[in-house]
Amino acid sequence: MRVLLVKPRSSAAHFGLAPFFRTEPLGLEYISAALGASGHQVRIVDMSFERRTMARLIKSFQPEMVGISCVHILDAAATLQLAGEIKRMDPAIFVAVGGHAAASYPKAFEQSRGIDAICTGEGEGTMPALCDALAQRRPVEDVPSLLLPTGDGRFAATGKAREWLDLDHALCPDRAAVEAYRKNYVCLNYMPVWTLETTRGCRHHCKFCSVWQFYKGSCRYHAARNVRADFEQTGKNVFVIDDLFWSNPARSEELCRELLASGERKNWMLVQSRVDLVSESADLLRLWRPLARNFDIFFGFESPTRKGLDSLHKGTDVSKTLDAIRVARECGFGVTGNFIVDPDFSEEDFAELWEFIETHKLYRSGFTILTPLPGTRYFEQSKAQLEVLDWNQYDLHHLLWKPRLPVERFFELYCETWRRTVLNAGGRKKWWQWLRNVDLRHIGHMARILARAQQLMDPRAYLAECTLPKDSQ
Template sequence: MRVLLLQPRPKGGLGFQSTICVEPLGLEIVAGALTSAHHQVKLLDLLEGELPVNAVKEFNPQAIGISCSFAVDTYRVLNLAQALRQINPKFFIFVGGHHASLTPEAFFHPAIDALVIGEGETTTPELISALEGGQDLSQVRGLVLNYPDGQVFTGIRPLLTNLDQVPFPRRDLTAPYRPHYFLGFRRPVITVETSRGCPYRCNFCSVWRFNRGRFRTMSPERVVEELAQLPPGDVLFTDDNFLADIPRVLRIIALIKQKRLPRRRFIIQARSDTIVAHADLIAKLKEVGLDQVFIGFEKTENQDLENVGKRNTVENNERALKVLQSLNIGVYASFIVDPQFNETDFKKLAEYVKRLRISQPYFSVLTPLPGTELFEKVKEHITTFNYELYDLLHAVLPTKLPLPRFYQELVNLYRSAYLKPSNVLFTVWWALKQLLLGKISLSHWRRLWYGAKLTVNPEAYFKPLN
């Protein structure tokens, strides 16, 4: 059966919408599973934000799957499904991904036939085979079927118990797009998944709920086998907590050395308490390429960390920062801005970042994403259910400050961190050098510049979004 997989994209915008564009790893994995089931697969990454109608007509798919991992993409997906339905009313259109799985009711729409709930690489091949054979889709577990009078859930599909069974991603399908994938100034960048879930229970995070409270890993051998097949570029491990299993990480390091894999730069996500407890492990990871770590600092006070269920301390955050800085490993430090912040709270956070000399902070507004414990706790207080505003930079809960003032203070955080004259001059010089060397493209530079200008402009937070 001919199956088309689509990755919708924003044309740019605030924050991550302009500063990050990585390969659609989930779709690549689903494509691998469909290929193993002997289906013909095409993947279109809509980097220009528009549907390539001619490419759709030329492939003439029998089924089309659309990814929706983030709440902010909801309306983009719905519009895309409607456009596809106009091309051919007979297309079977299904939607999957993180957000779609946790909020299937948002996709109860006549242009969408079904939703794949949970891990797509197991359910999707069975769905496509049932379609091909004219079988009853209600017998395929892990679906939500859209009917004119409502939605029907076909039952929970068990999670994979052995992640080594996850198909290798069909990265060849995204090869034409690879020069356009980036993480900030990093380009090219490849994403790799080696585990799913997280042992912790932060109330603002939906990852552990999507994975039903379970944490699962690939074997070190499977991880290194995939690393050996990657195209050139930096590697971003998408695991929410790469260091959750220390013996596994040690084995991965040993295998990378044993196999003599080409040296490349790695970026991971990790908790500060693990870094502090295993500083020697961080040094060993540095030896095989660890270049940057994303850490959720979240708050500057222990009580505030407790309030979001972080189960960590400010002291651990600061110690982990010192460990990484001593090894010359970069740190992306994420902080949560509470809608109830006043001017003093904003100033305190800015001074904290300055005192710790955090060069790459990220400030996100506390957002009750659908599917999280936080959403259930505060949903009666949410001021808007417009998913375009669920980008972690807009307030969807009441703010203590008048909204214009709140956004001005948020912008001031970014300005204080990134618009110091020395930082601006160095960044511009470095970017121009990379541009002349051909390591970044002009379009890449323009997109980053556009996103940065929006993020430090308080008026941009009130303008219509993509």
């Protein structure tokens, strides 16, 4: 079959660090590799950077199947819009939707027109099975891990769900399929950037996270030799998107030795991890450090207090946070991370957060507003409280219910929190310091995203989008 795989253009990527992180559709690259191996003909389009309209793409490639990836619930509206547009153009095209958000919360797509199937599992297994069934005119009802429309606006599951893939045998992602977009993929001031996966899933149970709930607490690892092959395919700046790096010290050491043996070294690497893991893994960190000239760790710091960590079910302690910061810095890693701002914050809670940032020099942190993500238990438990059900506001930078402080005051203090970071171009890190390390040809782009980031510190930007009643009204 001719299969077009589409990453929709996100309509809601202006707050937070989103303008600083624009990455490739890695999930679609894995699916493309699997479909290619099954004899299907595949193209990937990234609508964030594609100049051609969907109509032109359909006309030129003439796909029999379009697969749309909805990784973030923020992309639900764009996904629905694309599905409808494709069906209107050619009702014979089979439209499948998959990706973390669609699979975790398919309800967001009920009443849709244009979706023929929602895939609730990993696309490497399901897409080839679905395309084979369609090509051989076998019933799609026999393909596991699908939801099919029932005709009354709902979806019903096909047979038994497919088992999680054995990643040991996963093919490397089809990097070539997105090469045309490569120059657009950036993280902070590093460009172009490649993303890499070594592990899938997480065993921890943080209240706000949808990953462990989706993968049912499982954690699987790619074979070291395959990661090495992929590492050698990627360029000089690499964001490892694993939810939890260093989660299995023995596997991680084996993988690191394999990568060191390859001789390939990067300019920049970024990994995401937990403070308790890093605080206990100094030797492992030292082993990894030579793989990149600049090596950053993104921590889920979440809260500066034990009470805050407990309320988020983080299962760690502030002393571990401090140990991790020390270990990471001693081993030569850059320390970055995220704190969660609870709508229940008082003036004192904000002050406590600022003091923590100042004392431990955590100026490269981001701040998100506590958000129950669809597909989590927390979302189901919060339904009575949620006043906003517009998915465009689920970017972790909108208030979804009335905070303890007046709305205006909450955003004033939230913006003051962002002002304490390196993103404040009038503050800690000046424009020219950001631009100093950027290639001449990328200076314009970097200046534009820095300018956009300044709205993170402007309460008016948040208030303009806030649909909750303001206290001044």
